[in-house]
Structure formats: structure tokens, C-alpha cells
Amino acid sequence: MNRALLLFLVPVLGWSQSAGEKVFAQSCATGYCHGARGTPAGAPRLAGRGFDQAYITNTIARGLAGTAMPAFGTTLSRTDLVAVITYVANLNGIANPTISLGPGGPGASGPAEPPLSAEAERGRVLFFDAIRGFARCSTCHEVNGVGIPVATPISQIPASPGALRALATPDVRTAALDGESRGETMPALIVSQTKKRALFYDLTSVPPVLRTVDPATLKVTQGSGWRHESVIGSYNDFQLTSILAFLREAIKPQ
């Protein structure tokens, strides 16, 4: 029985180690961070440290806040994540690790997620398209944990590119500043206002600028000249249709 189990385990371990070693070499052991086979380099040694399995899993998947150790749960596929966790466990004498990632947890953005339709995938790429610089949706919108959440989370998705262009949110008002910045007026998205300070996004140009001012110098009036179409001009109707398809698939109804 023991022999049978051993025979079964060896090939699994062999496979996992080589896959894990490859992921480790590419993502961890570059010399910039850890060294080959868990030796120290820019980041500490990982081999033979006596780490327990929960610590290994958690650190690799979620990163270490306050250090350069990133959260690989958000960047690696589930297969690669399991392989590299197994590899680091092996380096710490855990021959046959039990890895618990949990549904929807780290690595869930990998193959476990249902794939987007072809059109939605085109829309996803356009939404985050770095080639457009600041003229991309994610300059102001966060979806699936990427993007800058200037706007409140998208909850209602316009029916058409025309409706998307015409979007004129009443949240955008007109801010006028006096004092040192006398005469400055701008379309503004108010974030918070207390007696001591007022925070708002200046939407004059992209990217929006979060301004903090003395409320005594700020005058806010309803309405503004700001229109959504003025910031989505880098996309044509065909592209906006794909982006809407992406949003419909990516954003679950509340």
C-alpha cells in the first residue's frame, strides 16, 4: 500500500516540482528578488526556513504588505500558483503539501473564471488600453480590481455608445476657488466636505486631480459643462460597443 502510494506520488511530485521550478525561475528567482532554488539574492533566502504551509500559501498568494513581495494570487494562473507554492513548500521540507486557496480566492482570476466572450474580451483590452495613455476608461474607473476609482463603481451600464457619450452625471458640479487661486473655476466631482477641508476631483483635464482645499475658499454650484463624451473621444462607436459588452459581462448586477 505504501509502495503503491509512493509510486503514485513520485510522478506527481516530479511534475509539480519542475513546473513550480519554472514558475519560480521566471517570477521569483531572477536575481532581482530571490535567487535560484530559494537562495538569497535581492530578497531573503526561502529554502530550509521552516515555513509552514499556511504561511507559504498566504504569502505567495497575498504578498507581504509593506515589502516588495507582491501578491501572486492576482497575477498567476491557478495552475502556476499551485505549482510555485508546492515548489516553495518542497524547499521547506514539506514533500506533499495540502494547498487551500478556496473558491473565489487567490488565483481565481486564472482559468477558474468563465472566459469572456470574444467581443467582451476586445472591450476589456480597450478599457485598459495603455497605448491610449490617460485617454482610456481605467483612468477614472476601476473594474475587477484594476483602474483608478475616481468615479463611483459602475452599476448601470448604458444601452448604446450614444447613451454612453451622452452620460452627464449630476455628481459633477462646478467648483470656484478664491483666495490664492482667485478666479479658478472647474468641473468638479466632490469627494467629501467638512468644516476643515474639502476634497474634490478637478475634471478640467485627464487624469483628474484630487484637490484638497479650505472650504472657506470653495464655492460649489450645481451643474457643469463637463460631458462624458469629452473624455472618451479616443474610442469609436464600434470600440465603445465592445467596451459595453465587457462591462455587461464583468459587472454583476447588485
Add this chain to the structure above:
Amino acid sequence: MRTLLVLALGAACASAASPDGATHDNWPHYGGTQLSWRYSALDQINTGNVKNLVPVWQFQTGDYAENLQSTPIVVDGVMYLITPRIQVFALDAATGRPLWHYKYPTPRPGKPGGMTFMQNRGVAVADGKVIFGTTDNFLVALDAKSGAEEWKVSVDDPRQCGCDITAAPLVVKDKVIVGGTGGDAAHRGYLTAFYTKNGRFAWRWYVIPGPGEKGHETWKGDSWKLGGGAPWMTGSFDPELNLVYWGTGNAGGDFNDEARLVPGAKGKEANLYTASVVALDPDTGKLRWYHQEIPDDLWDFDSAYECVLIDREINGRMRKLLVHMNKSGVTFVLDRVTGEFIGAFSMPEVQTWISGITEDGKLVGRVEPAAGKVVTTCPSAAGAKSWNSTAYSPRTGYVYAPINEVCNDLRSESDEAVEGRFHANGGFTFKLPPGRKTYSHIDAWDPITRQRIWSMPYRYVLLASMLATAGDLVFTGDPEGEFFALDARTGAKLWSYQTGAGNRGSAVSYSVAGRQYIATPTGWQQAITGAQLAPLFPDQNWRTGSTLIVFALPEASK
């Protein structure tokens, strides 16, 4: 009265033919002045009395996550100091008394993409504001008087680009220009300028030209989209020529060019404008000229470092020059009006990656990493010198540099570029060159005659910046904690002080009420270069920390 006199002299120099790269009472910019000399015109502390130098105050930041790499900025008796976790302190520069303290809200945890760094090399101070980049890629401006946030703008999302900001921004007229990391991530590097007044976007210059732009044809297929080149350090500015100068990083993936090199491009300019020095119009961000130092840089030699702007006579003619070193230790001297190549010299003693440089600046005898083999080259990807800065003294005419003698085994692979993910196409393992007992040295070089004037060897590596002063002194520190002064003309060690932790920062000099101070950040680091090199020296005990130590002559002996 003394202050007035200094200001008047400064103004007189500024109107003369040569811009003044020296600092006076203040240390206003990252590189001292925008000319990046790291040279102070103060001479109260000099070769004759430096032996009397004593610590007068120190400031513990309490942020021990990483070492203290930042350059303090001093304006009108107030010092502004930033730490790796983005705490900013305003201190009375004469006493160390805290005036205000700003703590950046912790970036949301667990979301960094690719390769981001927890380091910060300094703030910029201008227009009544203190401006700095963050580990999650925001540029933030505080009121210099109170430390209250005034504006904050996202330069990019680190979860997508795998990049962040570690460099001090450079203020040029009404704008603040900032570069980002990401040279070793799949990312298209850029510089971005914002208006200091309100944080609004002014321009962005991409290191890699887009379709239809000149230079785009030097990229294979779609490789330009994620080709690296991040200009991750701080540039320089010549106010008379109205040109801003910046060094750019190497192309990604670093150690294998298959996916990015156009067929037939070997030996020619490649992957523009990576591994280059560029001159931009600061008003528009338009490229004026470029000089590519290492076409197809396969060694991670990053040309991202300081551009030292000096005026010197060559063959009887006064020339406006730019002196620039990349991690290979090869130092280029260019005409900063046109970008014309004037000369080059190599500072490390062990150099195997090339056999030489031609008179017109071409590299010959390149030893390149190759797939399926381990290729050993010197110097290493850690650099003969990396971001830590040189200094230049107009009194001696020498450039002062800390140079490391470390080699590496390079592995070349071909990995897919995935946006924001680490993309080096291989890696390196450091090793020491055989037959040596010392592995670094501080050098003085004449950039015009290209001669080494003196060299002071050191047994470990040196990773702190240099400071030169009109007292004919050069200050820097070592990983064992010694912070010391050398004679700028001979290299003789005149004074040393044990700071208690490794030195990895950038010392500055300034004056308050007629008293000259030398200030140095201390504390070794846990990640990237410092810790990468530590395992080479089993007997080392380089200590972390995060303390700024300030020295002056005793009041009685001034």
C-alpha cells in the same frame, strides 16, 4: 548680510555664460541644482578643519522597512526628508526639530502588479509645495508650510503597468516632471509632466515611439508596446538652452532580444530611445536630440542615471557638455547643445562585456548573453555604479564616482511579455572577479582628458552617492557604516565617523545662519541591490537603519 552676498553672487553667475551648478545656502534640487553636480560652494568646512567635524543633530525616521536612500532638500533653513513608506518630514535644518510630519495612507495591500519597489529617493520643492511620487504611482503635492495635501494625481495603475515612482521629481519652470520604474516589467516607459500649481497634466513623452513616429521602425512587431526603457531616475535642466535631459532604461526583456530586435539590426541603433540620453523641450515634451549609449543593451545596464551638465574648454573652445555614466561604468561625454558624441571612458578595472569603444562611440567586442548558455560578464547588472550619484567639482574639474568590481553569470531565456509582469528574459547570479582583494573604489576622473587622477580602494562594495564641496572635500559612506571625507585633489581620507548603520543614501551640504552643515541619510537596505550583493561577502554585517545624521564644526572653532 552673508546670505544677501551669496544670493547676489549666485545671480551674477546665473547671468554669465556658464550656468552655476553649485548649491549655496540651500540644497534646492535632487542633484543639488538642476545641473546635477552634487557640489556645494560652501567652504567653511575644508581640508584644514574637517578633522574637527562633529555630529550636531540626528533624526530617526522610524521607517525601517528599507534603507534611507533619499536626498534631503533644504530651502531657507527647512529640510524636507522622505522615507521608503512615504512619510515626509519637515525639519528645522539647524536643530532637527520636526516642523510637520505627513504620512501617506498605506496603498491598498495585496494589489501590486509585477515589480514595484519600496524606495523613495527624494522630494522636489517648488512653488510653495513639496512634491513626490509614491509606491502606488501617485504624484502628490503638499503645502510646504503645513504638510497638508494640496493635490494628488495618478500617473498609472501599478496593478496594470508593474511600475511605480522611486525617483525624485524634477521641477522645471511651472512644471514637475517625473519618471517611473518598470524597465524590467513588460511596460512602455515614459516621462510625465504636470503643472506644479494644480497638478493638471501638461505632457507625456514615451521612451518608445508609437506608430508613425521616427524610431518606431527600430522595434520588431508589437514589441514596442511593452518594450521597457523606463526613465526611472531624475533628469537635469539647462535653463539657458531650455532643454531637459534624461537617461532612459534598457529595453525589455533585458537578456534576450529575439522578440524586440528588427532582423538585420545587430550592431546598429536598436529599440530607440532605450539605453539613451535624450534632450526634451520642457514646455512641450518634444524630443530635441538623443544619443543611444548601448544599442540593444543585453546586460541590464540601464542608462537611466544622472546627467551632469558642465561647461569646459576642449581644444581651445568652451563647450557645453553632458557627462553620463550607465551601469556598465562607461561614461559618455556629449555636447549638450546637439547631442554630438565627444568621448567616453570606462571606470571599472574589470571590464569583459566589451573589448573597447571606438573614437566615435561605437562598442566593439560585445560579449552577449546567449540562450542555453551561461555567459559571465563584468561589470554586473548591479552596476559598476547604479542610481547612486556621482559628484562634480568645478574647482578640480573632476568627476567623483564609487565604482564596484562585481561580475555576473547571465542566463538568457525567451519569456512572453505579459503587461505589467516581470520581463527580464533571464536573470543573473553575481560573483566576484578572481584575483582581487578589494571589490570597489572611489575614483576621481577628469572627463576631458579621460584620465583617472586618483583611486581609493575599498574591500566591499560602495552604493552611496558622492558629495563634493568648495572646501575641496568629497563625502560619501560605506556599508560598514563609516561616513567619511576625502581630499578632493588626492583622495586622502581626512575624517571618518561611524554612523552605526550602512550608508546607501545621498549626502548634502547647506548653511543656516552662517553655519555649514553636512547631512547624510544612513541605513542599509533589505531588498534589491544592497541585499543582492551582501551574500558575496560572508563576513559582512551591514546594518539596516533609517537615521539622518548632520555634522558641523563645533561652534567655537568655526
